[in-house]
Amino acid sequence: MSSAPKIHRGNSVPISNDQLAALIDAHPKPSAISNYSYGTAGFRYEASLLPCVFVRMGIFAALRSASLGGEEVGVMITASHNPEPDNGMKIADSNGGMLDAAWEKHAVSLANAPTPKQALVLIDTLSKYALGRHPLAQGNPAKLPKMVVHVGRDTRSHSPPLANLVIRAALAMGATVIDHGEVSTPMLHHFVMHANGHLLPSIIPQRCNESGYYEIMALSYAALLRTGKLDGVGGKRLAHTKELVIDGACGIGALKIDTFRKIFDKLNAEGCTYGLPVLCTMNFPGEGPLNENCGAEYVQKQQLPPKLYSPEPKMLGLSKGYMTSFDGDADRVVFHFEDTQGKFHLLDGDKIAVLVSSFIQEELRCIDPNGQAVKCGVVQTAYANGSSTLYLKNVVKTNVVIAKTGVKFVHAAAHHHFDVGVYFEANGHGTVLFGPKFYDFIAAADARLRGTPRNNRANIALRRLRLLPALVNQSVGDAMSDMLLVDAILFLRGWDLNTWAQLYSDMPTRQAKVKVADRTVITTNDNETAAVSPVALQKALQSAMDAMAVEENSVDGPKPRCFVRPSGTEDAVRVYAEANTQSGADSLASEAMMLIYKLCGGVGSPPQPFISNRL
Template sequence: MHPRMRVEMDTELQHADAYPVPSGITMEYGTAGFRAPACNLPHVMYRMGLLAVLRARYTRGVIGVMVTASHNPEEDNGVKLMEGLGDMLSVSWEKHATSLASAQLGELRTQLSALLRDCPGSESSSPVQKYHVLIGQDTRASSKVLAQAVSDGVTDLGGTFKDFGLVTTPQLHYLVASHNSDGLMGEPSLDGYYRKLSEAYKALMAQAKPQPKIEGSYPLTMDGANGVGAPKMVELLSYLKSSLAVKIINNGESGKLNHECGADYVKIGRRAPKGLQMLEGRIYCSLDGDADRLLYYFVDKSGTFHLVDGDKISTLMAIFIQHLLKEAQLPFQVSVLQTAYANGSSTRYLKDTLQLQVYCLPTGVKYLHTKAKECDIGVYFEANGHGTVLFGKRVLDKVAEVMQDSSKPETQRAAATQLYHTSQLINQAVGDALSDLLAVEAMLSLLDLSLPQLYALYTDIPSRLLKVKVIDRQQITTTDAERSVTHPEGLQAAIEERVHHHLQARAFVRPSGTEDMVRVYAESKTQESADCLAHEVALLVHRLAGGVGEEPRATT
């Protein structure tokens, strides 16, 4: 065994005793990393600091550790790791995260030793800065202490770190990506992030028609969920100068994080966030607690609330990019990646009207992002408003070629230039509410399309989403991108039997990635029918999949 490796494996874990594993607590690294009440997380955070150093050594790159619980209540917190060009932690390493999180001290050292043996370069004398860890946190009161636990883990295993303090989750993704690409994704700093987005937005808007001003009012009101997105939007606006005006409510000065505000609250309740009096003719949007989700909404003359969710934002971006590809005479395919939660009407509109390639993937951004990287241009948004657009290198190379070819018609070069600025505006690392907000504003302006007009492109099929508490979510397994249940036996057949009793209906169930819950989704011709079908399926889950407590009640 190389002496360098033996020294590192025998390193004293100086802070380990300060982070014991609480009795009876086990956690699993899921789609959103770890999430739990903040008081149960210090030991997890310390161990994720250790894991970040190991992963940095293995990949020979920079790793990000974000302390956040996104749209969860303020009392919760969580952690997720990011690597490469801003990607989520490799799926193959999620099991290591889960195992380390519950390992007592003796077992922890054994597991670290085993992982170190697999890390290329562990035996080398490479400079420690190669194994750098970037740390970020959201605005929760617990985040600062938990971020300290991460940094203790990093230093205990000989790593170095930079703590950026308060940042949005997408900003940390950007910082990781820009560090690992040697700046090709942008300057690896928050200033670089703001300049990249603002310059691309202003370049696009230079080609847009002037929008009518509403006297004494902002054209856009943003609900910041009392989270980190609000102060970061203020910083971004300082770079945008007069090119965009936004009124920010729920900015964190008062009110609890995600309480009666934020993207999740607006989507589930189909209602305005606390503190907002909606007016006809005005436009509104909401972020979530860590600013990776974005939803728009408005009211019509009758005061009826209308939600422009991730499906419709995805449709807007696909229309805009498809239009520019045609104008630039570039023969590339726009592909749209959806999950089973995407409304059936959106899927049909994309396929039948826009003639686009549409894929259905399992729930989770990591699946959508991975597939999007295989496409010429991959557009993905979950219905909850988390999404982005990825441009393949082959596409960007051809865009640059057309931009620089003076023999091409001006309209063709102008369209290629807009495609380039669009690729710079949209965060290529992950779904980013601030980046997506600018993209939506620019695309609506350039297409001369209003938000109500976007909403009216297709009519959503009425739907209902429910949750059923179960003894063990791992007893429920699915296939076909989570649209069909394989276990417990008989559940899928029972669901299909109930679906046949409703018009234009579909329903599916899937286990939660973070808690012992099963999520039930149903669509049908009317809201009453969708509510009824969802309740019927929820009862089936409760009876056949180990439901806990009273049977689900019908939606009222």
């Protein structure tokens, strides 16, 4: 079912500076790169450009562990939803989340040090910092705190040699390396979070390896389904949701979800579970190009069904009424289906956020009708569809915070603002974070409800809420965890995807980008919903939005909206527009593109407007 990780013990004494310099010099910085940048989730480039970074980040990860007093950290080798020729690295901090923002700058400085000598200066600085945090070790490198680095990789052909560079460098520093081999990104984050067990809430069982990951999720999920027997509301597996078809993006997720399939098949055969679907996995590694015309990124951005590369017999007799798509490293998931007329329908991260947050708040209110004990909310970005935001505020009646684009920003905002914080970017990356007040609430409810009937609605809610922190991967978005969570909610409500889709209708949108001479001329406010400079830009955009609102007679419903933001990787400005009609969104985006071209130093020919028929 899963293989045990390989444990490598590092040097008892770190290697000399000369040896370290030779290791770094063996993998010089390529001339094609002026500066490596650390994106939302780490370094990501064409694979041949990365050996330099991977050696240095193996060293860096060991030092990060030392600086935390030996708490275990992780390195995941993946380029997520990017094409197969690309690769990259995500660093997991000891809490299982992404690298602390204050340490990103150290990672970037080390990756970009022009020479081994300059890299050694930075390594020495970080080493002294680690020693300074632990005075008993000062002046004696052999007394550095223990260092433990977990390493995982996706299915790309160049991931094994890149992983070996990380392992070799971390071992040279004296770290212990736990090599998990091929795993999904969220699995690696889960291993790190659980390895530092003192950081886990007591309600979550500690499971540090792959078999434990499957166990904790499968059992929590099955137990959540079983609560459907108690309330008599949902808890029925509809005929067209008995088989869940999963597009694995020809990546690691297909391999790992297949293990869940085997677990569920066995449990169903034994007759000891309740309501488990048959998981039908498609698009395994090697059956098609990674992420090409399939996977969550393609399905969500193109709003098209995935190409199914798996041999045809695997699809015979299966319905397309209940489907999901993962991305290449299985940290994103979107749902989709074809109706009886063959029309494609997408349920993206916005729809997931609405479903999950409404379910959690409904269960909380069964215990606390006034909703005062636990502060719940949803974090969105400016890219969230306006209809979802209005639904959350007006129907779910939950708090909504808009954060800067990027999972590290929405994750931090969910921690900061809420006791139960839900976030899902439109691309399907998201999770639920449970804070200390939530666990206190559960403990108090457990004491108060002890001895009451099992089918008491408050007791059912308590059982469900107790299961969620184990089922949900709180360290990072997890396609497998999120898929099981959504399926359980649909099952408990007796819904299919069409019922879920009908909660609200998305506003039509249009996205584009405009090339400019220098993207730094554009700055935005903190959550990127408005341009700050050039000063004239936001005023002109607002006039365009106001004019579109009048044209579409947007009085009571969602208002037309448009924002622009500089690209993080190229001299271009990204445009997002939404309106009550597709022609309105197209027109608003076209006007924004022309404003950027005129006011922000557009290059090349003027952007061509989007053409659509006015209805």
